[in-house]
Amino acid sequence: MRQDEAQGAGTTLASFVAGTTWTDVAGQSHEAKRSILNFFATALGSAHDPAVTAALRVLSPFSGVATSAVIGRPERLDAMGAAFANAVSANLLDFDDTHLDTIIHPAAPVAAPVLALAQARGFSGRDVLTAFILGVEIECRVGNAVSPGHYARGWHITSTCGVFGAAAASGKLLGLSADQISNALGIAASQSAGIVENLSSAAKNVSVGNAARNGLFAALLAAEGYSASPFAIEGSLGWARAMGDEPDLARLTGGLGKTWEIAKNTYKPYPAGxxxxxxxxxxxxxxxxxxxxxxxxxxxxxxxxxxxxxxxxxxxxxxxxxxxxxxxxxxxxxxxxxxxxxxxxxxxxxxxxxxxxxxxxxxxxxxxxxxxxxxxxxxxxxxxxxxxxxMAAKGSLADPLSDRAIEAKLRDCARLGESDWDIDRIIDGVWRIDTLDDISGLMGVGR
Amino acid sequence: MRQDEAQGAGTTLASFVAGTTWTDVAGQSHEAKRSILNFFATALGSAHDPAVTAALRVLSPFSGVATSAVIGRPERLDAMGAAFANAVSANLLDFDDTHLDTIIHPAAPVAAPVLALAQARGFSGRDVLTAFILGVEIECRVGNAVSPGHYARGWHITSTCGVFGAAAASGKLLGLSADQISNALGIAASQSAGIVENLSSAAKNVSVGNAARNGLFAALLAAEGYSASPFAIEGSLGWARAMGDEPDLARLTGGLGKTWEIAKNTYKPYPAGxxxxxxxxxxxxxxxxxxxxxxxxxxxxxxxxxxxxxxxxxxxxxxxxxxxxxxxxxxxxxxxxxxxxxxxxxxxxxxxxxxxxxxxxxxxxxxxxxxxxxxxxxxxxxxxxxxxxxMAAKGSLADPLSDRAIEAKLRDCARLGESDWDIDRIIDGVWRIDTLDDISGLMGVGR
Structure with missing residues (x-):
C-alpha cells in the first residue's frame, strides 16, 4: 500500500485520543492516581534542587502571565514554563515512575503539562485524568514501537517519546479535534530530542523539560492551524526511521482501547535507575x-x-x-x-x-x-x-509499591525537598481528583 | 584513546568560539552582511504569512517583557519568542541562504536569536557579526561532520544542526566562558530535532523556530550553570551516533580559524529548493x-x-x-x-x-x-x-548573486510581504552594521 493511500499512524492514534471519554478510561483511574501521586512525590523531592532554581532564573524573564505553580515552591510561571520546570523536578532524581517495557518514565513529561494547563484554564479532575491516561498511552505505545533499539542507540526515551504523550494529553485537554491532535502528534515528531550521552548532566533535564513544554506547544500550535504529515511517525523520512528504527506498527496502533499502558506503570522505592x-x-x-x-x-x-x-x-x-x-x-x-x-x-x-x-x-x-x-x-x-x-525487584509489577508506600514516599520526598506545601491536601486531593471541578487547589501551598 | 582521556569536540569548538575576536572574523564580515541582508529579505517576505501570524497568536500569551521585534510586523516578543518567529519567517518560503555542502540554510537559526538577543540587551554590530559568523561556523561544521548521510536519513539538517549554531552564537554574544559554551553546545545536542517527512507542512517551521529558540535557551541555561557531556556530539551514546552517523571529527574540528564556512554561503534567486x-x-x-x-x-x-x-x-x-x-x-x-x-x-x-x-x-x-x-x-x-x-545554477558559488541583486531581492520580498518597515534603513544599516553601537535601529518600522 502506498503511503498516500494508507491512513497515517498519527491519524489512527489521534482518532482514538479524540474519541475516548472519561467512561472509557475510568477503569484505569486508580493507577493514574498512583502515578500522579508519585509524580508529586518526586517533584516535591527536587523542588529546591539547584537545577530547578537555575531553570527558574532562566525562565522567569521569559514567562507570560504566571498562571501555573512550580510544584513545591512559591513561584509561578506561564503554563509552558511550569510544564518545563515541573517535568525537570519530577524526573531529576531518577525516582519517578517507570514503564518497564520501554524504560520510559511516563508521568514527568505528561502530568507536568496537563496539570499546568489545567491550573491555567480551570479544567476538572476527570479531564485531567482522562488526558493523563491517554498521554501515557500514546507515549508508551510510541516507545513500544521502537524498543529496545531506540534507547540502546542513545536516545533518552523518556524525552524522545514523552513529547508525543505531552502533545496527545495537551490536545485532549484542550478539546482538539482528531485532525488537530494528529497534527499535534506530527509536530511533536519534529520536536523529539534527547540523548543518553547527556544523562549524567543537567542537559538531561533540558530534554525532559522540553518534552513536556514542547508537547503542550505542539497542541497549542495545532489548535491555531499548524499542520504536520500524518506519516510523521512512521513515514520513510519520518521520526522512527530517522531515529534508526523500523517501527513496529502493531505495537503502535494495535488493540487501542483494549489494553492500557498505564496498567504497566511502576514506582521506585529507591532513587536510582x-x-x-x-x-x-x-x-x-x-x-x-x-x-x-x-x-x-x-x-x-x-x-x-x-x-x-x-x-x-x-x-x-x-x-x-x-x-x-x-x-x-x-x-x-x-x-x-x-x-x-x-x-x-x-x-x-x-x-x-x-x-x-x-x-x-x-x-x-x-x-x-x-x-x-x-x-x-x-x-x-x-x-x-x-x-x-x-528476579523481580521491589517496586516491579510482580512486587508493586502499595498505595500507602507511595503516600509514604511522597511524605519522605516532601520532607527532604524542604517544601512547605500541604502534603495531606495533595494526598487527599489526588485520591479523589475525579470529584474535583477544578484541580487548582492541588497546585499550591494552600495552607 | 578512551573518552575520558580525550578532549571532547564540544570543548574544542567552544574554546575556538570563546577565543575568537572581531579582528579574527573581520575578513568574513562582507559575506556575513550579505547573509544577514538575505535573512531580512526572506523574513520580510513572509512576515504576514499565516504560519507567522498563527505562531504569534500562540506565543504572545507566553512572552515575557517584549524586548525584541518580529521582523516586518508591529508586534514584539521576548527574545526567545522573537528568535522562534523570525527563524520561521526567514525560512518559510525556502528562499533563505544555503550552505551547499550540507544544504543547511545557515542564517535563519543563527541570525534570529542573535538579533533578538542583541536588541534586548543592546549589543553592538561588531558583537552581532562576530557571534553570527561563529554560529554559522559551528552549525555548518556539525553538518559537515554528518553529511551526506544525515539529511538523506530524514533529518532536517537546518533544524538539527541549526540549534548548535544558535547556541554557539548566543553564548558568544552573552560573553560566556569556553566551559559555558561547551555546555551550551552539549545542551543543544539534547534539543536537536526536525524531520524531512514534515517538510511540506508547518511542522517544519516548528523545528526551524525551535533551533533558534532552543540554541538561545541552551546558552541562557549554560550561563546559569547547566552542564552537559563534553562528548555530547561525538560520544558513543551521543548526538551523531544516535542520529545514525559516524561523525567525521576532522570535518568537525580541523582547521578552526583557518577556513570559514560562511565563505561558502549562497543566496537563492528563486524561492524553491x-x-x-x-x-x-x-x-x-x-x-x-x-x-x-x-x-x-x-x-x-x-x-x-x-x-x-x-x-x-x-x-x-x-x-x-x-x-x-x-x-x-x-x-x-x-x-x-x-x-x-x-x-x-x-x-x-x-x-x-x-x-x-x-x-x-x-x-x-x-x-x-x-x-x-x-x-x-x-x-x-x-x-x-x-x-x-x-551545471552551476544562478546563485551558486560559481555564479553568485551580486550585492545589488541581494538588495533587489530584499526590496521584492518586502513589497510582496506587505511590510511597512523602512527598507532603505535596513539595507544601509546592514552594510555598515560593524559601525553601529547598538543594532536596535535595524529592528523596527523606524519611520
Missing part, C-alpha cells in the same frame, strides 16, 4: 544474612544483563553518576543498609568509606539473566562466598 | 530558444541526481509542495518565464494551465550528474527535441 533495584534488593538480603559480619566482605560481584552493565558500569564523579552506578548502589545497600535520597545525594559521592566500598565492586555479564534481574556474589575475607539473586 | 535552481535555469534557456513556439512543447524530461529525484519527484498538493516540486518548477519557468514568490504562492498551485503543464513533466535519474546540476529535454509536437544542461 530502575535496572539497579534488583542489585539493591540483593544487597539488602545479603546484609541481613551477614549481620555483624558486614566488614568481612572482601569483594562484591554484581552479575546481570548487558543492559545493566551498559547503564551502570561507570566511574562516579557526581550524584547523577551515583544514581546509575552499580558500584554505588551496591556499596550503599551493603554498607549503609539504605538506598534513599540521602544515599544518592552529592554529599555521599566522595564519602571515603563509600569510595572504598565502591572499589570492592565488580560488574560481570550474565547473559542468562533478564533485564531487571541481578545476582550479587560476595566473597568474605574467610574465603566463604554468599550470593543472592533477585 | 536549492536543487531545483538548475532545473529552472535550464528551462529559462529553453524558453528563450523557443520564443513563440512555447506552446509546441509536447513533453518535458528533467534529468538529475538521485538527490534531485528524492527531493522533487512528488505530488503537488499545496504551495509547500510546489517549492520542492520538479514539475512545478519546470512548468512555471517554461510557461510563465518566471519563478518568483508569486509563482510559488498558494494561488498558483491549482491554476489549470500550470496543473496541465506539470503533467507534461517527467523526472528521470541521470547518475552522471552531480547534485545541484540538471538537464532538461523537451520534445516538441513536431518531434524535434531540444535540451539544456546547467
Amino acid at each position: 530502575i535496572v539497579f533495584h534488583a542489585v539493591i534488593d540483593a544487597c539488602f538480603r545479603l546484609r541481613e544474612r551477614l549481620g555483624s559480619h558486614i566488614e568481612d566482605i572482601a569483594s562484591i560481584t554484581v552479575q546481570g544483563s548487558a543492559l545493566l552493565l551498559a547503564r551502570g558500569d561507570r566511574p562516579v564523579r557526581n550524584e547523577r553518576d551515583a544514581r546509575v552506578s552499580i558500584h554505588h548502589c551496591a556499596a550503599c545497600a551493603l554498607l549503609l543498609g539504605a538506598a534513599g535520597i540521602t544515599e544518592f545525594s552529592a554529599a555521599m559521592v566522595f564519602r571515603p568509606d563509600l569510595v572504598s566500598w565502591r572499589q570492592k565492586v565488580r560488574a560481570e555479564l550474565d547473559g542468562s539473566l533478564p533485564d531487571g534481574a541481578a545476582r550479587v556474589v560476595i566473597q568474605l575475607t574467610s574465603g566463604e562466598a554468599l550470593s543472592e539473586i533477585v | 536549492i536543487v531545483f535552481h538548475a532545473v529552472i535555469d535550464a528551462c529559462f534557456r529553453l524558453r528563450e530558444r523557443l520564443g513563440s513556439h512555447i506552446e509546441d512543447i509536447a513533453s518535458i524530461t528533467v534529468q538529475g541526481s538521485a538527490l534531485l529525484l528524492a527531493r522533487g519527484d512528488r505530488p503537488v498538493r499545496n504551495e509547500r509542495d510546489a517549492r520542492v516540486s520538479i514539475h512545478h518548477c519546470a512548468a512555471c519557468a517554461l510557461l510563465l518565464g518566471a519563478a518568483g514568490i508569486t509563482e510559488f504562492s498558494a494561488a498558483m498551485v491549482f491554476r489549470p494551465d500550470l496543473v496541465s503543464w506539470r503533467q507534461k513533466v517527467r523526472a528521470e535519474l541521470d547518475g552522471s550528474l552531480p547534485d545541484g546540476a540538471a538537464r532538461v529535454v523537451i520534445q516538441l509536437t513536431s518531434g524535434e527535441a531540444l535540451s539544456e544542461i546547467v
Whole structure:
C-alpha cells in the first residue's frame, strides 16, 4: 500500500485520543492516581534542587502571565514554563515512575503539562485524568514501537517519546479535534530530542523539560492551524526511521482501547535507575544474612544483563553518576543498609568509606539473566562466598509499591525537598481528583 | 584513546568560539552582511504569512517583557519568542541562504536569536557579526561532520544542526566562558530535532523556530550553570551516533580559524529548493530558444541526481509542495518565464494551465550528474527535441548573486510581504552594521 493511500499512524492514534471519554478510561483511574501521586512525590523531592532554581532564573524573564505553580515552591510561571520546570523536578532524581517495557518514565513529561494547563484554564479532575491516561498511552505505545533499539542507540526515551504523550494529553485537554491532535502528534515528531550521552548532566533535564513544554506547544500550535504529515511517525523520512528504527506498527496502533499502558506503570522505592533495584534488593538480603559480619566482605560481584552493565558500569564523579552506578548502589545497600535520597545525594559521592566500598565492586555479564534481574556474589575475607539473586525487584509489577508506600514516599520526598506545601491536601486531593471541578487547589501551598 | 582521556569536540569548538575576536572574523564580515541582508529579505517576505501570524497568536500569551521585534510586523516578543518567529519567517518560503555542502540554510537559526538577543540587551554590530559568523561556523561544521548521510536519513539538517549554531552564537554574544559554551553546545545536542517527512507542512517551521529558540535557551541555561557531556556530539551514546552517523571529527574540528564556512554561503534567486535552481535555469534557456513556439512543447524530461529525484519527484498538493516540486518548477519557468514568490504562492498551485503543464513533466535519474546540476529535454509536437544542461545554477558559488541583486531581492520580498518597515534603513544599516553601537535601529518600522 502506498503511503498516500494508507491512513497515517498519527491519524489512527489521534482518532482514538479524540474519541475516548472519561467512561472509557475510568477503569484505569486508580493507577493514574498512583502515578500522579508519585509524580508529586518526586517533584516535591527536587523542588529546591539547584537545577530547578537555575531553570527558574532562566525562565522567569521569559514567562507570560504566571498562571501555573512550580510544584513545591512559591513561584509561578506561564503554563509552558511550569510544564518545563515541573517535568525537570519530577524526573531529576531518577525516582519517578517507570514503564518497564520501554524504560520510559511516563508521568514527568505528561502530568507536568496537563496539570499546568489545567491550573491555567480551570479544567476538572476527570479531564485531567482522562488526558493523563491517554498521554501515557500514546507515549508508551510510541516507545513500544521502537524498543529496545531506540534507547540502546542513545536516545533518552523518556524525552524522545514523552513529547508525543505531552502533545496527545495537551490536545485532549484542550478539546482538539482528531485532525488537530494528529497534527499535534506530527509536530511533536519534529520536536523529539534527547540523548543518553547527556544523562549524567543537567542537559538531561533540558530534554525532559522540553518534552513536556514542547508537547503542550505542539497542541497549542495545532489548535491555531499548524499542520504536520500524518506519516510523521512512521513515514520513510519520518521520526522512527530517522531515529534508526523500523517501527513496529502493531505495537503502535494495535488493540487501542483494549489494553492500557498505564496498567504497566511502576514506582521506585529507591532513587536510582530502575535496572539497579534488583542489585539493591540483593544487597539488602545479603546484609541481613551477614549481620555483624558486614566488614568481612572482601569483594562484591554484581552479575546481570548487558543492559545493566551498559547503564551502570561507570566511574562516579557526581550524584547523577551515583544514581546509575552499580558500584554505588551496591556499596550503599551493603554498607549503609539504605538506598534513599540521602544515599544518592552529592554529599555521599566522595564519602571515603563509600569510595572504598565502591572499589570492592565488580560488574560481570550474565547473559542468562533478564533485564531487571541481578545476582550479587560476595566473597568474605574467610574465603566463604554468599550470593543472592533477585528476579523481580521491589517496586516491579510482580512486587508493586502499595498505595500507602507511595503516600509514604511522597511524605519522605516532601520532607527532604524542604517544601512547605500541604502534603495531606495533595494526598487527599489526588485520591479523589475525579470529584474535583477544578484541580487548582492541588497546585499550591494552600495552607 | 578512551573518552575520558580525550578532549571532547564540544570543548574544542567552544574554546575556538570563546577565543575568537572581531579582528579574527573581520575578513568574513562582507559575506556575513550579505547573509544577514538575505535573512531580512526572506523574513520580510513572509512576515504576514499565516504560519507567522498563527505562531504569534500562540506565543504572545507566553512572552515575557517584549524586548525584541518580529521582523516586518508591529508586534514584539521576548527574545526567545522573537528568535522562534523570525527563524520561521526567514525560512518559510525556502528562499533563505544555503550552505551547499550540507544544504543547511545557515542564517535563519543563527541570525534570529542573535538579533533578538542583541536588541534586548543592546549589543553592538561588531558583537552581532562576530557571534553570527561563529554560529554559522559551528552549525555548518556539525553538518559537515554528518553529511551526506544525515539529511538523506530524514533529518532536517537546518533544524538539527541549526540549534548548535544558535547556541554557539548566543553564548558568544552573552560573553560566556569556553566551559559555558561547551555546555551550551552539549545542551543543544539534547534539543536537536526536525524531520524531512514534515517538510511540506508547518511542522517544519516548528523545528526551524525551535533551533533558534532552543540554541538561545541552551546558552541562557549554560550561563546559569547547566552542564552537559563534553562528548555530547561525538560520544558513543551521543548526538551523531544516535542520529545514525559516524561523525567525521576532522570535518568537525580541523582547521578552526583557518577556513570559514560562511565563505561558502549562497543566496537563492528563486524561492524553491536549492536543487531545483538548475532545473529552472535550464528551462529559462529553453524558453528563450523557443520564443513563440512555447506552446509546441509536447513533453518535458528533467534529468538529475538521485538527490534531485528524492527531493522533487512528488505530488503537488499545496504551495509547500510546489517549492520542492520538479514539475512545478519546470512548468512555471517554461510557461510563465518566471519563478518568483508569486509563482510559488498558494494561488498558483491549482491554476489549470500550470496543473496541465506539470503533467507534461517527467523526472528521470541521470547518475552522471552531480547534485545541484540538471538537464532538461523537451520534445516538441513536431518531434524535434531540444535540451539544456546547467551545471552551476544562478546563485551558486560559481555564479553568485551580486550585492545589488541581494538588495533587489530584499526590496521584492518586502513589497510582496506587505511590510511597512523602512527598507532603505535596513539595507544601509546592514552594510555598515560593524559601525553601529547598538543594532536596535535595524529592528523596527523606524519611520
